[in-house]
Amino acid sequence: MSKPKTPIHFTVDGKKCQAFLGQTILQAAKDNGVYIPALCRWEGFEPAGACRVCTVRVAGRTMAACTQPVTEGMAVENNVPDLQDMRKSLIEMLFVEGNHMCPTCEKSGNCELQALAYRFQMLVPRFPFQFPARKVEAAGKKILLEHNRCIKCLRCVRGVRTRDNKAVFGALRRSRDKEITVDQALAAALPEKQARQAMDRCPVGSILRKEVGFVVPIGKRKYDKEPIGSDVEKAKD
Amino acid sequence: MSKPVIATASLAGCFGCHMSFLDIDERILALVDLVEFNKSPINDIKTFTKPVDIGIIEGGCCNSENVEVLREFRKHCKVLISLGECAIMGGLPAMRNAIPVRECLEEAYFHSPTIDPADPKIMPGDEDLPIILDKVYPLHEIVKIDAYLPGCPPSADLIWKALTSLLEGKPLDLSYNLIKFD
Ligand code: SF4
Ligand code: SF4
Numbered sequence: 001m002s003k004p005k006t007p008i009h010f011t012v013d014g015k016k017c018q019a020f021l022g023q024t025i026l027q028a029a030k031d032n033g034v035y036i037p038a039l040c041r042w043e044g045f046e047p048a049g050a051c052r053v054c055t056v057r058v059a060g061r062t063m064a065a066c067t068q069p070v071t072e073g074m075a076v077e078n079n080v081p082d083l084q085d086m087r088k089s090l091i092e093m094l095f096v097e098g099n100h101m102c103p104t105c106e107k108s109g110n111c112e113l114q115a116l117a118y119r120f121q122m123l124v125p126r127f128p129f130q131f132p133a134r135k136v137e138a139a140g141k142k143i144l145l146e147h148n149r150c151i152k153c154l155r156c157v158r159g160v161r162t163r164d165n166k167a168v169f170g171a172l173r174r175s176r177d178k179e180i181t182v183d184q185a186l187a188a189a190l191p192e193k194q195a196r197q198a199m200d201r202c203p204v205g206s207i208l209r210k211e212v213g214f215v216v217p218i219g220k221r222k223y224d225k226e227p228i229g230s231d232v233e234k235a236k237d
Numbered sequence: 238m239s240k241p242v243i244a245t246a247s248l249a250g251c252f253g254c255h256m257s258f259l260d261i262d263e264r265i266l267a268l269v270d271l272v273e274f275n276k277s278p279i280n281d282i283k284t285f286t287k288p289v290d291i292g293i294i295e296g297g298c299c300n301s302e303n304v305e306v307l308r309e310f311r312k313h314c315k316v317l318i319s320l321g322e323c324a325i326m327g328g329l330p331a332m333r334n335a336i337p338v339r340e341c342l343e344e345a346y347f348h349s350p351t352i353d354p355a356d357p358k359i360m361p362g363d364e365d366l367p368i369i370l371d372k373v374y375p376l377h378e379i380v381k382i383d384a385y386l387p388g389c390p391p392s393a394d395l396i397w398k399a400l401t402s403l404l405e406g407k408p409l410d411l412s413y414n415l416i417k418f419d
Contacts, residue, residue, distance in 0.1 A: 099331075132335060
C-alpha cells in the first residue's frame, strides 16, 4: 500500500499552488496550470536535466525545474524577464549549434525546438551560426537519423527500447562532441508502433520514421495555431 | 510631402520572398499610393537614384557581388530588413557551409551526373565572375540589420504588417501565426 500523499504549498510567481511531496517543480507547476518550458523532458522518463530550458529561480538560485523536488513554502520564479531571456538564449544556442533548415525539415510545425522559438519570438539568434559538419544516417530500413538537427536531449537514449529491453539508441563522447548512435539492426526490427514512437519522442526532426514525412498539411500541424504550452495553461482556466 | 522610398534585392535567394511580397494581392494598390519604389527587381531600376527609407533584402551572401550589393543597400537605406530564412540564416544555399568550396565546385563541374567524362574538365574562373565565398553568410553577419522577418517565404501578411507598422512609425508587434520558419 502506498502512503497517502501529503499536500504541500508553494508559489510560482506569486500564484498559490498545491503539490505533493516528491513531485518536481515542473510536474507540480503543470498540475497547477503553470507552463514551464522544457525540451529534454518526457513524461514517464527519468528526467535528464540536460537542456536547462526549464531553469527557474528559488531564493536567488537557478535550478532545473525538471529535476528539483518541490518543497513546502517554496517561492518559485518562472515567468520573469531575465529567466525568459536566458531560456530564449538557450534555444538560440541550440539553433546555431546544429544545422536547422526548417523549410526542408519533416518535423517543421510539429517540432518542439521550433515551437519554443515561436513562443519566445526568436526572429534571429543572437549568436553566430556554427554550421557544423554533421552526417545523415539514412541507410537504415525504418529509422533515419539526421544528426544536423539533434539537440542531444537524450530522450531516445532514455526511452526507446526493444521489447526485450535493449537500448536502440546510445550516446558517444561528451559536451559539444556528443553524438547519438543508433543500432540499425534493432531499429529495423522495431514494430511499426514503436518506430513511430521513436520519431514522436524526438523533440526535433532528428529521428524520422522513413517514408512517412510531411503527412500532416500546413495549418493542421501541432504548433501551427497555438504556442507550445497552451494545453497546460488552458487546463486550469 | 514626398512618399517614403522602398528598395529591394534578392541575393542568394530564389525570389520566393519577392513572390510572397507580390502576394499582398490588392493591397499592392494601397502600397503604390503609400510608397515609391527605387532600386528593385520589381521595377527593374538597377541603381540607387536617391536615399531610401526601407531596404528589403532576401537571400544570404554567397559571393562577392552579394556582399557588394548588401553594403550598397546599407549605405543607402535608413532601415534595412532581412527578409526570409536565407537572409536570416543562410537557408538552403547554406547547406554547403560544412563542405569546402573546392569540393562543392568539383562536384558541380567535374563529377555531377550530367558531365560527360570525355569532356575537358573546366571550372569557371573568369575574373569577371563574382568570387564564391568560403560559406554562405546571413546578412546580419556582414552589415547591421534593423528588422528580421522569418519564413520560407515569409507570409504576405507578415510583410504587409511589417511594412505598414514601419510606415506608421509603430513598433513591430507580431502575432503568433505570423512567425513561421517554413
Ligand atoms: S528540427 Fe525543428 S528546428 Fe530543426 S530544422 Fe527541423 S523543424 Fe526546424
Ligand atoms: S536524436 Fe532526437 S531524441 Fe535523440 S538526443 Fe537527438 S534530439 Fe534527442
